[in-house]
Amino acid sequence: MSGVTIRDLGKAFPKEDGTATQALQDVNLEIRDKEFICLVGPSGCGKTTLLRIIAGLETATVGSVTVDGRAVTGPDPKRGMVFQEYSLFPWRRVIDNVAFGLEMKGVGKEERRRTADRYIEMVGLSQFRDAYPYELSGGMRQRVAIARALANDPDVLLMDEPFGALDAQTRNRMQKELLSLWEQTKKTIVFVTHSVDEAVYLSDRIVVLSPRPGSVREIIDIPWPRPRDRTSAGFAEVRRRVLRMIDETENA
Amino acid sequence: MNRQTQKRLLGVAALIVAAAIWQIIAEYVVGRSFILPSVTDVADAFVTLLGSGTLLADITISFEHFGIGLLAAFLLGVPIGILMGWFRVADFLLDPIIEILRPIPPLAWIPFAIIWFGLTTQAAGFVIFVGAFFPILTATYTAFRSVPKVFVEAGKVLGCDTSFELIRHVALPAAIPAIASGIRIAMGVGWMCLVAAEMFGVSRNGLGYQLWHNYYLHQMPNVVVYMLILGFAGLIIDRIFRNYVDGRLLRWHAGEVA
Numbered sequence: 082m083s084g085v086t087i088r089d090l091g092k093a094f095p096k097e098d099g100t101a102t103q104a105l106q107d108v109n110l111e112i113r114d115k116e117f118i119c120l121v122g123p124s125g126c127g128k129t130t131l132l133r134i135i136a137g138l139e140t141a142t143v144g145s146v147t148v149d150g151r152a153v154t155g156p157d158p159k160r161g162m163v164f165q166e167y168s169l170f171p172w173r174r175v176i177d178n179v180a181f182g183l184e185m186k187g188v189g190k191e192e193r194r195r196t197a198d199r200y201i202e203m204v205g206l207s208q209f210r211d212a213y214p215y216e217l218s219g220g221m222r223q224r225v226a227i228a229r230a231l232a233n234d235p236d237v238l239l240m241d242e243p244f245g246a247l248d249a250q251t252r253n254r255m256q257k258e259l260l261s262l263w264e265q266t267k268k269t270i271v272f273v274t275h276s277v278d279e280a281v282y283l284s285d286r287i288v289v290l291s292p293r294p295g296s297v298r299e300i301i302d303i304p305w306p307r308p309r310d311r312t313s314a315g316f317a318e319v320r321r322r323v324l325r326m327i328d329e330t331e332n333a
Numbered sequence: 334m335n336r337q338t339q340k341r342l343l344g345v346a347a348l349i350v351a352a353a354i355w356q357i358i359a360e361y362v363v364g365r366s367f368i369l370p371s372v373t374d375v376a377d378a379f380v381t382l383l384g385s386g387t388l389l390a391d392i393t394i395s396f397e398h399f400g401i402g403l404l405a406a407f408l409l410g411v412p413i414g415i416l417m418g419w420f421r422v423a424d425f426l427l428d429p430i431i432e433i434l435r436p437i438p439p440l441a442w443i444p445f446a447i448i449w450f451g452l453t454t455q456a457a458g459f460v461i462f463v464g465a466f467f468p469i470l471t472a473t474y475t476a477f478r479s480v481p482k483v484f485v486e487a488g489k490v491l492g493c494d495t496s497f498e499l500i501r502h503v504a505l506p507a508a509i510p511a512i513a514s515g516i517r518i519a520m521g522v523g524w525m526c527l528v529a530a531e532m533f534g535v536s537r538n539g540l541g542y543q544l545w546h547n548y549y550l551h552q553m554p555n556v557v558v559y560m561l562i563l564g565f566a567g568l569i570i571d572r573i574f575r576n577y578v579d580g581r582l583l584r585w586h587a588g589e590v591a
Contacts, residue, residue, distance in 0.1 A: 137489075158490065158491060161490065168484065172509070173585075181502075186492055
């Protein structure tokens with residue numbers, strides 16, 4: 082059981098002049114175990130901040146986040162994170178990047194390499210296990226980053242626009258692969274994206290945030306089976322609805 | 334003929350021409366070996382010095398001074414740089430002290446080097462240490478300040494719980510290329526301090542000591558020999574270090590280092 086519960090959460094960033102910017106306010110959200118959730122919203126609505134609070138990289142000003150019934154107080158390998166920027170350690174080979182978390186846990190070299198190999202294979206990069214990150218393309222780097230997060234066997238996988246820097250084709254392929262990984266590993270995934278198309282393609286539920294200060298504006302269920310057809314009428318209809326919601330709030 | 338051989342040939346040709354001009358000026362224009370020793374004077378002096386057998390001792394002693402200074406600069410500069418680069422409080426505390434000490438020329442420390450250490454190897458090492466310490470400190474500090482935030486956060490979510498773990502597994506490896514550049518600069522500065530560090534007579538040997546000693550003896554061709562050896566030794570140290578860093582430490586940095 083790895084649900085995430087967010088209760089009356091607010092976040093204010095203090096400014097130089099003593100006032101504060103309210104980034105998030107009264108966020109309430111219940112994420113179920115093994116669910117795939119996408120957070121979308123107008124720019125600056127605090128979706129990344131919300132994700133970082135779940136990760137424990139930021140602390141909420143008020144309210145609480147609990148994962149699996151335990152309050153989040155700081156970063157923890159139980160909540161894996163994939164960043165938007167390339168975050169692989171350039172001084173480590175692919176295999177040692179993926180094994181990093183296990184190394185921190187004190188797992189022996191043999192065993193952690195075996196585990197890492199399994200996840201590298203899962204993301205289809207076995208022939209690159211000994212390569213350094215600079216030798217990989219952008220898409221490959223993000224696949225390694227996903228493998229690195231999964232190798233820790235987290236309860237929840239948090240993804241902050243992980244495919245934002247990739248070209249459209251690579252992005253579509255990565256989405257497909259991510260769904261297959263999700264089906265294999267059955268993690269709870271919270272995925273922040275700018276792309277409504279991506280959100281409709283991936284999620285069980287789309288959480289639309291309102292503009293700053295961000296709070297949950299609407300939650301849209303997408304009960305369709307996968308793989309989904311981007312060209313279908315239903316797909317276009319949901320996409321239009323979400324886009325309109327974001328547009329309205331952006332111009333309000 | 335490819336670019337590389339062309340470059341070599343031109344370089345050698347230029348050296349020969351320069352030596353010829355030097356020889357002509359020294360022999361026919363100046364005419365006094367004391368003011369400008371000729372190429373052949375210097376070559377003779379070099380052969381004589383090789384025969385006398387002190388060269389090896391000079392080089393060994395100089396490397397000893399250099400090694401002591403650089404090792405001390407490394408052992409103090411890197412940890413202090415890490416502290417200041419990672420912990421805000423350490424930065425605030427130490428920065429004013431460092432800023433006052435840094436602009437003092439290393440050679441200005443010579444009187445206290447002698448008073449504290451006497452005429453010893455350590456005294457010469459100390460002067461070189463002062464020259465090499467600040468480049469290493471500054472490079473380490475700057476490198477730590479500019480470790481990408483995303484690496485540190487990735488380290489945290491992957492299970493680095495303490496500052497020590499983050500420094501050891503994330504910040505330090507990320508900072509190593511910049512620290513290596515700092516060490517390289519420090520070696521250059523330290524080598525420059527060598528002549529002055531040896532001139533106050535901490536030992537009967539050493540390249541810098543011999544340079545001064547031969548000056549007092551008015552053996553100017555010998556002075557030139559020691560000047561050239563100092564230059565070559567500095568060059569070789571730099572090359573060896575760069576090859577080592579490029580080849581062993583930083584394969585991941587793919588040749589963009591130092």
